Amino acid sequence: MDRVIIFDTTLRDGEQSPGCSMDGNDKLEVAKQLARLGVDVIEAGFPISSPGDFAAVKRIAETVGRAGRKNGEGPGRNPPEICGLSRAIPGDIDACWNAVKGARHPRIHTFIATSDIHIKHKLKMTRQQVLDRAVGMVKHARRYTANVEFSPEDAVRSDFDYLCQVVTAVIDAGASTVNIPDTVGYSIPSEFGSLIRALYEKVPNIKKTVISVHCHNDLGLAVSNSLSAVLNGARQVECTVNGLGERAGNASLEEIVMALRTRRKLFNVETGVRAGEIYRSSRLVSQITGMAVQANKAVVGANAFSHSSGIHQDGMLKHPMTYEIMNPSDVGIEESVLLLTARSGRNGLDNRLKHLGYRLSARELDQLFGRFKALADKKKYVFDDDLVALVSEDKSVARTVFSLDYLNTSSGTGTIPTATVRLKRGGKVTQEAACGDGPVDATYRAIDKMTGWKPVLEDYSLRAISSGKDALGEVTVRLDDKGRKFLGRGASTDIIEASAKAYLAAVNRMLTAPKKKGGKTVQEKI
Ligand code: KIV
Numbered sequence: 001m002d003r004v005i006i007f008d009t010t011l012r013d014g015e016q017s018p019g020c021s022m023d024g025n026d027k028l029e030v031a032k033q034l035a036r037l038g039v040d041v042i043e044a045g046f047p048i049s050s051p052g053d054f055a056a057v058k059r060i061a062e063t064v065g066r067a068g069r070k071n072g073e074g075p076g077r078n079p080p081e082i083c084g085l086s087r088a089i090p091g092d093i094d095a096c097w098n099a100v101k102g103a104r105h106p107r108i109h110t111f112i113a114t115s116d117i118h119i120k121h122k123l124k125m126t127r128q129q130v131l132d133r134a135v136g137m138v139k140h141a142r143r144y145t146a147n148v149e150f151s152p153e154d155a156v157r158s159d160f161d162y163l164c165q166v167v168t169a170v171i172d173a174g175a176s177t178v179n180i181p182d183t184v185g186y187s188i189p190s191e192f193g194s195l196i197r198a199l200y201e202k203v204p205n206i207k208k209t210v211i212s213v214h215c216h217n218d219l220g221l222a223v224s225n226s227l228s229a230v231l232n233g234a235r236q237v238e239c240t241v242n243g244l245g246e247r248a249g250n251a252s253l254e255e256i257v258m259a260l261r262t263r264r265k266l267f268n269v270e271t272g273v274r275a276g277e278i279y280r281s282s283r284l285v286s287q288i289t290g291m292a293v294q295a296n297k298a299v300v301g302a303n304a305f306s307h308s309s310g311i312h313q314d315g316m317l318k319h320p321m322t323y324e325i326m327n328p329s330d331v332g333i334e335e336s337v338l339l340l341t342a343r344s345g346r347n348g349l350d351n352r353l354k355h356l357g358y359r360l361s362a363r364e365l366d367q368l369f370g371r372f373k374a375l376a377d378k379k380k381y382v383f384d385d386d387l388v389a390l391v392s393e394d395k396s397v398a399r400t401v402f403s404l405d406y407l408n409t410s411s412g413t414g415t416i417p418t419a420t421v422r423l424k425r426g427g428k429v430t431q432e433a434a435c436g437d438g439p440v441d442a443t444y445r446a447i448d449k450m451t452g453w454k455p456v457l458e459d460y461s462l463r464a465i466s467s468g469k470d471a472l473g474e475v476t477v478r479l480d481d482k483g484r485k486f487l488g489r490g491a492s493t494d495i496i497e498a499s500a501k502a503y504l505a506a507v508n509r510m511l512t513a514p515k516k517k518g519g520k521t522v523q524e525k526i
């Protein structure tokens, strides 16, 4: 059976989704999970785009890209290849190499557009100049490594004969992977499959490279187009967790992997992905980016495995396969288990966290145990989902500048909502009160008075974690400070407290984020 290489670009194309930017710590955490998931290649970022992204890719290359199987990586390449993106410009490729070279299997991915519309209006070059640049830059990258991927951007809208000419030339120049992007999500499955087949027929040296595909979802066809390409010989698929990505996103990793697995006989290919890690990966990416997963999303949505119609429920009770083509447990969805209560000890907590895939240091466990006890005192049962929320909230502790010391709000019909908030910064305690439209608004106004910052609250969402009236509320906010976006999350059984914690987490990120130098970043320029 042939192997399809799963190339994950959540940390590069996924991160380009509006409001989904991740800092170095977030990226590292996602990269560790992608390694556990068993993807073959992690595209960790676009190193020339900013010093922060360069540092993040380098750190991932030197840690996740060097770790051994004993650290829990999946069955994919061990460790995964770490790839960086670069325009077809020598400086981009040099920076990319410097960022990825610490990995055991580094890869340079370089691209230039080949459609006339891009060549003429964006690049202001000729076809010949683009061809020469593509060949020159693949050769430049080959001076560093034999693992070089080339993408003719907007391949789908490129003239076919010219595309074949470019693909043949870059393979001769040493590209070990050639990726065919549907950059604008324009193609449909039969057409895209035919394009891949036609490339196999017309490009004489195509057997010397791996043909990859990279599909965007503007018409909702990214997954179908990628699968059609696999049926026609593509052996690498570029995709993202939860289908994150520019505009309508990229092909969703979980849908690609589960389609190939569920219809194995039809595709006759396999991947190295450990499907049991899919749900955890989806949750982590959603939590870190603040991008909720729609309830009816295939494979990982909240309703993906719930059956409400009577006929379906009856069938399911008689035989699960009547209405289910996959088991929830195949993708790592378990019944939320209630094992922990206020009487549970440190060991019980540690065991449950290990089962959920979290390995905490003794210090981290101590910190979490205190917060677990406080939660267990308020709530009768602590569910797995509650623990995940506690752990993810704890991750922001390293960034703490302001912490919440005291909060009192009053609101009700015919009352002016007011909040009194006390914050700690280092050893210093400050206190302010404010009125607002409601208790959350009043709380945020009081916090603004103390931080001296007035960010725009762009997005606020609240969801209940686990079930019951005593469920934890998890709030996610996105703040905008002159174009820079900051995400914060907070959880509590009191939703006003959760709101305050989320707001402070975002403010703390804002205060600890590296300042953007004057001018635009490279990413904004392309
Ligand atoms: O969509 C696209 O064309 C890309 C390339 C850089 C591969 O993301």
Ligand code: ZN
Pocket: 013, 181, 183, 214, 216, 246
């Ligand atoms: Zn893309």
